Every structure is written in C-alpha cells, then in structure tokens.
Amino acid sequence: MGSSKTAEPIVPDLEKYLELRPGLFRCTYVFSLGPLSLPVATFLIRGHPTEEGGHEWLMVDAGLPPYAEKVVKSVEAVLTHPKDTLKYICITHAHMDHTGATLVLLDRWPTAKVIGHPEEKPFLCDGKSFKSCVGDTWVFTIMKHLSGPSKVQVPESKMLFLRENETWEYSGLFEIIETHGHTPGSISFLHVPSKSLMIGDASKNHMFLKKQPNLSYPLSTGTCHMGTAIKSMDKIISLKERVDTVFPAHDYNPEGVTIADIEHLRTSDPR
Numbered sequence: 001m002g003s004s005k006t007a008e009p010i011v012p013d014l015e016k017y018l019e020l021r022p023g024l025f026r027c028t029y030v031f032s033l034g035p036l037s038l039p040v041a042t043f044l045i046r047g048h049p050t051e052e053g054g055h056e057w058l059m060v061d062a063g064l065p066p067y068a069e070k071v072v073k074s075v076e077a078v079l080t081h082p083k084d085t086l087k088y089i090c091i092t093h094a095h096m097d098h099t100g101a102t103l104v105l106l107d108r109w110p111t112a113k114v115i116g117h118p119e120e121k122p123f124l125c126d127g128k129s130f131k132s133c134v135g136d137t138w139v140f141t142i143m144k145h146l147s148g149p150s151k152v153q154v155p156e157s158k159m160l161f162l163r164e165n166e167t168w169e170y171s172g173l174f175e176i177i178e179t180h181g182h183t184p185g186s187i188s189f190l191h192v193p194s195k196s197l198m199i200g201d202a203s204k205n206h207m208f209l210k211k212q213p214n215l216s217y218p219l220s221t222g223t224c225h226m227g228t229a230i231k232s233m234d235k236i237i238s239l240k241e242r243v244d245t246v247f248p249a250h251d252y253n254p255e256g257v258t259i260a261d262i263e264h265l266r267t268s269d270p271r
Helices: 065-076 102-108 119-125 140-148 226-237 257-267
Strands: 018-021 024-033 036-049 055-060 085-090 114-115 157-163 174-178 188-191 194-199 205-207 214-218 246-250
Touching: 024 065, 036 065, 036 188, 036 246, 085 102, 114 119, 119 157, 119 246, 157 257, 174 226, 205 246, 214 257
Parallel strands: 055 085, 085 114, 114 157, 194 246
Antiparallel strands: 018 024, 024 036, 036 055, 174 188, 188 194, 205 214
C-alpha cells in the first residue's frame, strides 16, 4: 500500500541562492511547525556595476528571524567579489517573516539602505503592532489581537521610503508597484529586464497540508484589508504585458507562477 504521507517538495534553492532569471536569484528557507511547513523566500538582484568588476546588489525581503545568520551567509556566498556590496534591502511589507534578518544584514553591510513604503513606517521603524489596523474581515479582526510589537525596528536614518512612480537611482531597472491590502503599505518589486514581479504576500502558492502547491489569495489571518488586497491582485493581472513571471514569497516552485494563473484564480473565485 502506498503511503498517505504528503510528499516533501523539492526545493532546489533551499538555503542557497539560485539564479532563476539572468541577474535574479532566490533563496528559500522552510519554516516547519508540526505538520505545517511554510517556504519563505528572499531574492537578490544584480545591480549597477562598481569599480573593478564588482556590483551593487539589491535584496527583496529578509526572511524569518531564526534564520538571520544563515541569510547573511547565503548572501555572502553570492557577493564574492571584493567590490560587491549590498546596496538596498527592499521590504515588501513589515511582517516578521519578511524583515527577520534586516538588522543583521545592516550590521554586515552598514552602508546599505532599507526600502519600504511610507505606510509601513509605523511597523518597520516604530515598533507598532498590526493590531492597530482596521480590517474588513472577521478573521483578521479576531486574529490581529495575537500580533505584538515588531521585534525588528529599522532606524529611520537607514530607510528610503518610496511610492510607486517615484524616481530613484534604479528607476527603469527595478520598479515599485503598490499592491496594498495585505498590510497598509504592501508593495511588489518588478525586475524589468527579466519581466519578473516579486509580490510578497499579495498571493500565495504553498502546500500547507496539500500534496501540491496551491495558489490562493493572501491568508485572511494576516491580511488587514482583503478588499484592497483583491484590487491589488487585479492590478497585478493588469501588468500582463510587462510581466512574464510572478514570484510569491511563499512558493516552493522555482518557476514561480504566471499572470494567467492569478487571472484563473480570480475568475474561478471572484469574491
């Protein structure tokens, strides 16, 4: 008789960065709690060249706090040129599974800056809890009371707050797309050369207790305003001419998902 145990997914980028697209790398850590497992991805993007053959690097999200030292070592394994430097740590939103290694990374690369949306400042810098947010679902309204003050508080002097369409030194290569709802200032990042969109928790594609990854709406337990989050999914769909691949932060598949996958989800479950 065959085993009913859920098959373990193959994670080719487990705790190491893998180049998924030219200049775009992903490293995944798997957080397990009993029968549940959650993949948590961070990304590196090769940026402008520096002197003598090095590069600036941009990072998207910083993983869970327990893996902070491992995240730093994984980044160091990619930034091997003496003139390589981590220039920006780009945070999709301030939940701890996306900010965990931020302060340790800033210790290692003290000239780096952290990019976030201005609406995330209370949660990224000031230690404010998401329980202060007004939600539009009963699930969030109840579950938000389990949220405590942020344990990762980034000094405001290390922050660069950006809104969509604001000009900065990586305009044209790396764009901020406002995809609010999961948190007040949730954003996504578009790597223009590879047409890849890193969407944080704007949608998820993980297993939990299922045998295959399952694309879904953001979890209502941590989504402040589901109505706005759904509008953000529609906004992602509207980018279909500019985006080939969508990379959720919680996804085992190194190929990510497509805009068509998200469009199918919205069509089959319009809410």
